[in-house]
Amino acid sequence: MQIETNVLLFELALTFYFLSTISGIIEIFRGKKAASKISIYLAAMGFLFHTGNIIVRYAQGGHIPVTNMHEATSFFSWCILLLFFFHEFRYRLGMLSSFIMPIVFLFMFSSSIFPREIKVLSPVLQSYWFGIHVILAFLGDAAFAMACGIGIMYLLQERFVKSKHLGGLFQKLPSLQVLDEINYHLITLGFPLLTLAMITGVIWANSAWGSYWRWDPKEVWSLITWLIYALVLHLRLTVGWRGKKAAILSIVGFIIVIFAFLGVSLILKGQHTFM
Amino acid sequence: MNIIVIGLNHKTATVEIREKVAFDGPKLGEAVSQLKETPDVKENIVLSTCNRVEIYAGVGNNDNGAENIKSFLAEFHEVPRGPLDEALYIYKGHDAVKHIFRVASSLDSMVVGEPQILGQLKDSFDFALKSKSTGIYLNKLMKKAVSVAKRIRTETKIAESAVSISFAAVELAKKIFEDLSSKSFMLIGAGEMAELAAKHLINTGVQDVYVTNRTHERAEELAREFEGKVVPFEGYVDELQYIDIVICSTGAPDYILMKDQLHSVMKARKQKPMFIIDISVPRNIDPEINEMDNVYLYDVDDLQGVVDTNVEERSKEAAKAERIVEQEVHSFLKWQDSLAATPTIVALREKAETIRKEELEKVLRKLGPLEEEKIKAIEHLSNSIMNKLIHHPTAALKSEQDDRDVMIDIANRLFKLENEENNGDKK
Numbered sequence: 177m178q179i180e181t182n183v184l185l186f187e188l189a190l191t192f193y194f195l196s197t198i199s200g201i202i203e204i205f206r207g208k209k210a211a212s213k214i215s216i217y218l219a220a221m222g223f224l225f226h227t228g229n230i231i232v233r234y235a236q237g238g239h240i241p242v243t244n245m246h247e248a249t250s251f252f253s254w255c256i257l258l259l260f261f262f263h264e265f266r267y268r269l270g271m272l273s274s275f276i277m278p279i280v281f282l283f284m285f286s287s288s289i290f291p292r293e294i295k296v297l298s299p300v301l302q303s304y305w306f307g308i309h310v311i312l313a314f315l316g317d318a319a320f321a322m323a324c325g326i327g328i329m330y331l332l333q334e335r336f337v338k339s340k341h342l343g344g345l346f347q348k349l350p351s352l353q354v355l356d357e358i359n360y361h362l363i364t365l366g367f368p369l370l371t372l373a374m375i376t377g378v379i380w381a382n383s384a385w386g387s388y389w390r391w392d393p394k395e396v397w398s399l400i401t402w403l404i405y406a407l408v409l410h411l412r413l414t415v416g417w418r419g420k421k422a423a424i425l426s427i428v429g430f431i432i433v434i435f436a437f438l439g440v441s442l443i444l445k446g447q448h449t450f451m
Numbered sequence: 452m453n454i455i456v457i458g459l460n461h462k463t464a465t466v467e468i469r470e471k472v473a474f475d476g477p478k479l480g481e482a483v484s485q486l487k488e489t490p491d492v493k494e495n496i497v498l499s500t501c502n503r504v505e506i507y508a509g510v511g512n513n514d515n516g517a518e519n520i521k522s523f524l525a526e527f528h529e530v531p532r533g534p535l536d537e538a539l540y541i542y543k544g545h546d547a548v549k550h551i552f553r554v555a556s557s558l559d560s561m562v563v564g565e566p567q568i569l570g571q572l573k574d575s576f577d578f579a580l581k582s583k584s585t586g587i588y589l590n591k592l593m594k595k596a597v598s599v600a601k602r603i604r605t606e607t608k609i610a611e612s613a614v615s616i617s618f619a620a621v622e623l624a625k626k627i628f629e630d631l632s633s634k635s636f637m638l639i640g641a642g643e644m645a646e647l648a649a650k651h652l653i654n655t656g657v658q659d660v661y662v663t664n665r666t667h668e669r670a671e672e673l674a675r676e677f678e679g680k681v682v683p684f685e686g687y688v689d690e691l692q693y694i695d696i697v698i699c700s701t702g703a704p705d706y707i708l709m710k711d712q713l714h715s716v717m718k719a720r721k722q723k724p725m726f727i728i729d730i731s732v733p734r735n736i737d738p739e740i741n742e743m744d745n746v747y748l749y750d751v752d753d754l755q756g757v758v759d760t761n762v763e764e765r766s767k768e769a770a771k772a773e774r775i776v777e778q779e780v781h782s783f784l785k786w787q788d789s790l791a792a793t794p795t796i797v798a799l800r801e802k803a804e805t806i807r808k809e810e811l812e813k814v815l816r817k818l819g820p821l822e823e824e825k826i827k828a829i830e831h832l833s834n835s836i837m838n839k840l841i842h843h844p845t846a847a848l849k850s851e852q853d854d855r856d857v858m859i860d861i862a863n864r865l866f867k868l869e870n871e872e873n874n875g876d877k878k
């Protein structure tokens with residue numbers, strides 16, 4: 177049986193992400209310094225194959241591959257990794273891959289469960305708004321995913337400092353201030369992206385269906401997400417909800433993002449359900 | 452050539468003796484050049500720090516060398532031999548190499564893992580190099596010692612965490628704030644440990660320093676010392692909203708900062724994190740403050756706890772380091788052994804070559820004038836006989852086997868070789 181190139185590339189990416197996640201987790205539980213580097217290299221290998229997979233699917237389908245659940249979750253983990261590598265090179269945070277790669281792998285793994293056929297784009301979606309809208313939305317959500325991972329790191333490190341239990345993991349995790357700042361940066365990155373995604377979505381909806389807002393479940397949940405992160409930013413700037421509270425909110429926020437992203441498409445139906 | 456170590460350190464000698472035998476300033480140069488003239492001492496390095504005085508030497512004979520160095524020490528410093536001998540330790544061969552590696556890696560230090568000793572050792576070696584008091588053995592040994600120390604530092608966590616209260620405080624501050632240079636710091640009260648911690652913080656880059664004290668003069672004095680500003684003791688709580696790091700150490704019998712006071716401080720500074728170190732005994736800061744968000748309160752016992760865990764961690768890591776030392780000693784001794792065979796191999800070759808040349812000349816003289824080609828053929832014959840004969844003995848001498856010493860000895864006797872190294876009195 178002949179294996180399609182895009183399937184092969186996907187499986188390779190999935191395998192490398194799995195190995196990267198494993199070595200990242202090893203680093204959490206064992207003091208191996210090398211595990212983190214290995215984790216990053218494995219992730220980079222996976223990312224190359226993954227990029228190949230997306231290019232192949234783009235060439236075959238003629239549009240950005242986000243038109244079914246398989247493609248959407250896969251493209252989402254690709255976006256998270258893009259931001260991950262950017263942060264890894266920019267800040268060189270210790271242990272970042274140990275907390276981000278499991279999220280990446282989770283989405284990649286769920287992607288592998290969904291059917292993989294490349295569909296012809298329905299006429300409604302054939303618009304240049306499509307590309308702009310989904311890229312903005314996916315990058316925004318990817319920033320929230322990163323903020324969630326960093327938030328978990330913050331909570332762990334905060335626990336160590338508060339409980340005065342300063343073990344090996346405390347030594348390897350970045351400082352509280354750096355984690356809090358990057359968490360904040362990521363939300364200030366994700367929030368305008370999400371805002372723009374919603375604006376482009378509204379404009380596009382008007383040109384496609386003739387109305388700006390139809391209370392479609394996806395729209396409702398996107399609005400909820402938007403309100404949550406607006407609240408996170410507002411509380412931080414006015415009453416100083418930073419540190420632990422901001423970390424918890426960014427984790428809660430991302431759980432809602434996941435629901436808006438997967439749950440709505442699977443449980444509630446609407447014009448965003450791709451099918 | 453044998454390597455020996457003669458010296459004393461904080462474990463074997465009191466500070467009075469260490470002071471007396473220290474080679475400080477110009478004494479070091481004198482010592483190195485005098486040792487160069489000492490019989491049986493072929494190479495030497497002198498290491499002199501406040502915790503140890505050690506002489507590393509390459510000697511022809513262990514006992515003579517050690518004896519000569521001991522009397523040198525006694526004469527140079529004019530100390531009686533009795534108490535000196537009691538404090539001195541002598542390591543030879545394997546133990547000497549091991550000791551030097553342990554010193555370099557800070558395994559022999561008072562505070563295991565402290566980083567200064569390697570620098571001091573390097574300085575001593577540089578000085579010896581300049582004074583031309585070392586040769587191939589000690590040069591190789593020192594380079595190896597430095598690389599062993601570096602290997603241990605990267606492969607183990609022996610020097611990773613702070614083992615004093617004031618350093619532990621700085622380390623924690625870095626894990627809360629990352630960059631301390633943009634942070635402000637207030638010292639409340641005074642006291643030896645608090646001032647030491649303050650000094651470490653300022654050395655790490657804290658620039659915005661405030662000082663407050665019940666006695667105004669004392670505050671002025673500390674402010675001068677730390678280049679900080681004085682805050683009146685009565686109103687210091689009002690200033691806290693601008694402060695990121697607080698070290699408190701007053702003689703007050705009770706809490707001077709309560710939870711609800713700090714609550715409004717945190718509100719005023721929009722919950723920006725604060726790190727508060729309470730070094731006072733009895734404590735001056737309400738311990739419940741640690742329950743507040745974005746406030747991290749450590750008292751003396753907490754810091755001591757951190758230090759204790761770190762010390763424990765270090766001793767665990769030290770065991771790993773000892774294993775590395777043992778490996779490296781083994782590999783160094785192997786190199787030294789291979790060096791021991793070299794003069795024998797050279798001598799063997801030279802002897803064979805001399806014989807070959809002599810015999811060749813004899814036979815050519817007897818044969819009279821010959822064609823060029825025939826001379827070449829005879830020469831070639833003599834060469835290949837010689838090479839084949841000495842090939843196996845050479846290979847045996849080069850091979851890394853335990854009985855190489857015996858082999859060298861046998862080769863010397865079988866071939867009646869004469870060379871400086873092996874006619875010397877090898878142990």
